[in-house]
Structures are given as C-alpha cells and as structure tokens.
Amino acid sequence: MENLYSYYTQVLFLTCVVVNHLFEIYLSRRQVTTLEKSRGDVPSEFRSFLTLADHQKAISYxxxxxxxxxxxxVYDCILLFYWFPFRGAENLYRALPLADMHKEVAFLVSFMLIQGLLNLPWTIYSTFVLEERFGFNRSTPKLFITDRLKGLVLAGVIGIPAIYGIISIFMSLGQYWWLISFIALTLFQFTLVWLYPTVIxxxxxxFKPLEGEDLKHGIENLVNRAGFNAKEVFVMDASKRSSHGNAYFTGFGKNKRVVFFDTLLKDLSTQEILAILAHELGHMKLKHIPKSLITSLVLSFLGFWLMGTLSNVNWFYTGHFIRIVSPAVLFLLFIEVIPIYTFWFGPIFSWISRKREFEADEYAAGETKAEDLISGLLKLYRENASPVxxxxxxxxxxxxxxxxxxRIKKLESFKR
Structure with missing residues (x-):
C-alpha cells in the first residue's frame, strides 16, 4: 500500500509541476496578446494623462x-525536475560529509546557496539588460555586488541560527515538535518584522523624515486622524537603484512606518502626495496589516501541523523522489513542493488584496480628494511604465x- 501511495504521489506531483507551469505560460501569453492589441491606441479613459509614446513604452516594457x-x-520547471525526479536533492544530502544536526543544517544552507547561484544570472540580466534598456536601472555593478553580499551575510547571521533552532526542536521534542516550532518561528518572524524598519x-x-513646509500641516492632519505619528513618515533613497516609484507601510508598534520612494515624490504635487499617504494610512486604519498577519499565522499553523503529520510517513518522501527521511528534507519539501499544490489558491489571495486596495482608496478619497489620488496614481503608472x-x-x-x-472608475464613483 505504501508503494502505491508513493506512486500516486509521484504522478500527482509531476502532473502538477507540468500543468502549473504550462498554465502560467498560457496566462503570460494571454497578457502579451492583450497588451499588443492595445499598442496602437491609448484607451480613451487615459488620453488626458498618457501620450501614445508613454503607452507604447509601457506595453514594450x-x-x-x-x-x-x-x-x-521553463528554467524553474527544469530545476524542479533536477532536484526531485532526477534526485539532485537526494544526491546533495548524501554527498555532505557531516552527521546529525550539522548535516541537516548544511543540507538546507547548501541547497539555498546553490539555488541562489542558479538564479543569479536572471537577476543580473533583469537589472542590467532589461531594466537598463527601458531607462529604469540606476544600480551599478559595485552596488549590486554589495547588496548581494550584505544579503548573504544577513541571511547567514539570521537564518543559520534559526535553522539550527528548528532542527534541534524537531530532533529533541517528540511528536509535538511541530507545535513548538510553529510558536518559536512565529515569535522569530514577529521580531524580524518589528526590527525590519529600524535595523534591517x-x-x-x-531613510529620512518626509519634510517640506507645504506638506507638514497636511501630513499632521492625516496621521493624527489615522492614529499615526508624523515622525513615522519617511522618504527612502530608492533612486540609487531604480527610477521606479512606490510607497509602502511596514512594521508595527513603535517601529511602524509609511515609506515613500524618493523617485515617487519628485513628480507629485503636495495634494497628490497627501492622497497617496492617505491610501497607505488607510491600510493601517482599516487593520489590513493585522488581518494579513492573522491569515499568515493560520496558514503557518496548518503547514506545521501537516509537517508534523507527514514527518515520518515514508511515501511522502519517496512520492517526491527522495529516499531519505530527515527533518531537513521535510522542510525542503514544504518550501519547494507544497507551493506546487497550493498554486490554484493564488487567485483567492489576489482577490483579497485587491479588495483591500479598493478599501484603502475609499478611505483616502474620504480623507483627501479622489481626483488627487487619481492623478497621483496615473503619474505613477506613467513613470513606472505600468500598462493601463x-x-x-x-x-x-x-x-x-x-x-x-x-481602480480609476471606482475612484471616480467616490468623487461623485
């Protein structure tokens, strides 16, 4: 029976890998076709903001x-086949000349390093060829290398002790290791989220506070009504890497921040900046961040429970072409394989995210003017070469x- 379960799991896994990737390619081609059909003419709703040249640049980009x-x-699909059906992951595990916990940690670290190196050429091409071609890249090879080295050191300092901790819990706490691991990892992640704005x-x-006399009074009014603090609104020097503009909300407690890219501010009027700030504050006021954290916690709990259930089930490992039962292999399977099975749930989370964006827009339209948010967003689409x-x-x-x-039609209804 175990061999039968293993066989069916292999068939299901291979089918999902192929079908998912083919479907993603199909979706991508649908999008290309839609974009190319509109290349010759700017949609009537955007003609007052977008020139044909701007529109065509966005299509080409x-x-x-x-x-x-x-x-x-296609490349990612080939890698998945290498690691699992062709037993690359199993061979890597067996090749490591270590034992016990050190072997488990070394396996995960080695896998992530190799995977990072294999994906590096795509990042280099995207940054220095594609982004450069369309005038967005401002990074230099020196800055690019420095960023990767910083990221590598940070991942080692934070990640390796975390892996040791989780493996240690797995190997020493018996059948409820998954529950203790969930609690420990959740506390660890909350600590990172709290530290990210001010340390990482x-x-x-x-980062510097958002300044300007014309802005100061408007910002204070907005943030006070939202229960925020004007000292928690910052500008980031994003322009040293890219000319793309954006804004985001991060952190919680005393470390929460609204962050504007400096590239975003250069093209916006004071009223447009305030409207986009109101949108970001809307996410906080409407408790979108806590809601997202709760969803993440529930999914993480279910994931750890499933890991605990399958941790000693041989057919789960052999069903994914690895003939080794170990904590590191289990974690690898959940990192790399489980997303293959959950791919079709993606639209649900995309829909929730879009719904919250509409809600934050409505909040912003109530706190500022919908037309200011509309014009600010349209400038953002234009400067980022985002197709409409x-x-x-x-x-x-x-x-x-x-x-x-x-989005624009919805904001127009708020304006009325």
Missing amino acids: ATAKLRLGQMRL APLFNK VTDKIYSGFYHSHPPALE
Whole structure:
C-alpha cells in the first residue's frame, strides 16, 4: 500500500509541476496578446494623462518582462525536475560529509546557496539588460555586488541560527515538535518584522523624515486622524537603484512606518502626495496589516501541523523522489513542493488584496480628494511604465492591486 501511495504521489506531483507551469505560460501569453492589441491606441479613459509614446513604452516594457518570465518558468520547471525526479536533492544530502544536526543544517544552507547561484544570472540580466534598456536601472555593478553580499551575510547571521533552532526542536521534542516550532518561528518572524524598519532596512537604504513646509500641516492632519505619528513618515533613497516609484507601510508598534520612494515624490504635487499617504494610512486604519498577519499565522499553523503529520510517513518522501527521511528534507519539501499544490489558491489571495486596495482608496478619497489620488496614481503608472490595460484572467491570478481602469472608475464613483 505504501508503494502505491508513493506512486500516486509521484504522478500527482509531476502532473502538477507540468500543468502549473504550462498554465502560467498560457496566462503570460494571454497578457502579451492583450497588451499588443492595445499598442496602437491609448484607451480613451487615459488620453488626458498618457501620450501614445508613454503607452507604447509601457506595453514594450511589460511584454519584455513577460517574455523573460516565460523563459524563467521553463528554467524553474527544469530545476524542479533536477532536484526531485532526477534526485539532485537526494544526491546533495548524501554527498555532505557531516552527521546529525550539522548535516541537516548544511543540507538546507547548501541547497539555498546553490539555488541562489542558479538564479543569479536572471537577476543580473533583469537589472542590467532589461531594466537598463527601458531607462529604469540606476544600480551599478559595485552596488549590486554589495547588496548581494550584505544579503548573504544577513541571511547567514539570521537564518543559520534559526535553522539550527528548528532542527534541534524537531530532533529533541517528540511528536509535538511541530507545535513548538510553529510558536518559536512565529515569535522569530514577529521580531524580524518589528526590527525590519529600524535595523534591517537601513542596511540597504537611507531613510529620512518626509519634510517640506507645504506638506507638514497636511501630513499632521492625516496621521493624527489615522492614529499615526508624523515622525513615522519617511522618504527612502530608492533612486540609487531604480527610477521606479512606490510607497509602502511596514512594521508595527513603535517601529511602524509609511515609506515613500524618493523617485515617487519628485513628480507629485503636495495634494497628490497627501492622497497617496492617505491610501497607505488607510491600510493601517482599516487593520489590513493585522488581518494579513492573522491569515499568515493560520496558514503557518496548518503547514506545521501537516509537517508534523507527514514527518515520518515514508511515501511522502519517496512520492517526491527522495529516499531519505530527515527533518531537513521535510522542510525542503514544504518550501519547494507544497507551493506546487497550493498554486490554484493564488487567485483567492489576489482577490483579497485587491479588495483591500479598493478599501484603502475609499478611505483616502474620504480623507483627501479622489481626483488627487487619481492623478497621483496615473503619474505613477506613467513613470513606472505600468500598462493601463490587462487581461482579466491574468490579472485575477497575479495582480495584488486592481487593474488601472477598474481602480480609476471606482475612484471616480467616490468623487461623485
């Protein structure tokens, strides 16, 4: 019976790998077709903001990224086949001349290092060829290398002790190791989220308070009504790596921040900046961050429970082409394999994210003016070369933000 379970799992896994990647390529081609059909004319709703040249640049940029992504999907599929059906992961584990806990940790660290090196050429091409071609890249080879080295050191300092801790819990606490691991990892992740704005992020970028006399009064009014603090609104020097603009909310407690990219601020009026700030504050006021954390906790708990259930089930390992039962192999399978099975749940989380973006827009429209948020967003689309047209099915799977036309129409209704 165990051999039968293993066989069926292998068939299911291989089918999912192939079907998922083919479907993603299909979605990408749908998006390319939709973009190319609109290349010759700017949609009427955007003609007052977008020139034909801007529109065509966005189409070309998005199409180039999609075509690169299609090649990356094929590459990722080949890597999955190498690691699992062709037993690359198993061979790596057996080749390590270590024992016990050190072998487990070395296996996971080695896998992540090899995977990072195998994916590095794609990052280099994207940064220094594709982004450069469209005028977005501002990073230098020196900065690029420095960022990778910092990331590597940070991952080692934070990640290796965390892996040792989880492996130690697995090997010493019996059948409830998964529950203790879940609690320990959750506390660890909350600590990282709390430290990120003030300790981790400054290792890569410089942050300064958002300043300007014209802005000061408007910011104070907005943040006070939202229960925020004006000292928690920052500008980040994103321009040293890219000309793309953005804004985001991060952290919690005394370490929470709204962060604007300096590249975003250079093209926006005071009222547009305040409208986008109101949108970000809306996420905080409407408790989107705690809701996301709760969802993450529930999914993490279910994942650890499933790991505990399958940790000593031989057919689960052999069903994914690894004839070794070990904690490191178990964690690897959940990191690399489980997303293959959960791929089809992606649209649910995308829909939730888009719904929350609409809610934050509505909040911003109530606190500022909808027309200011509309003009600010349209400038953001233009400067980032983000296409204002999209395929509905593609968007449903991947987009965490509403398509441009839907978002603008919704804001127009708030304005009325």
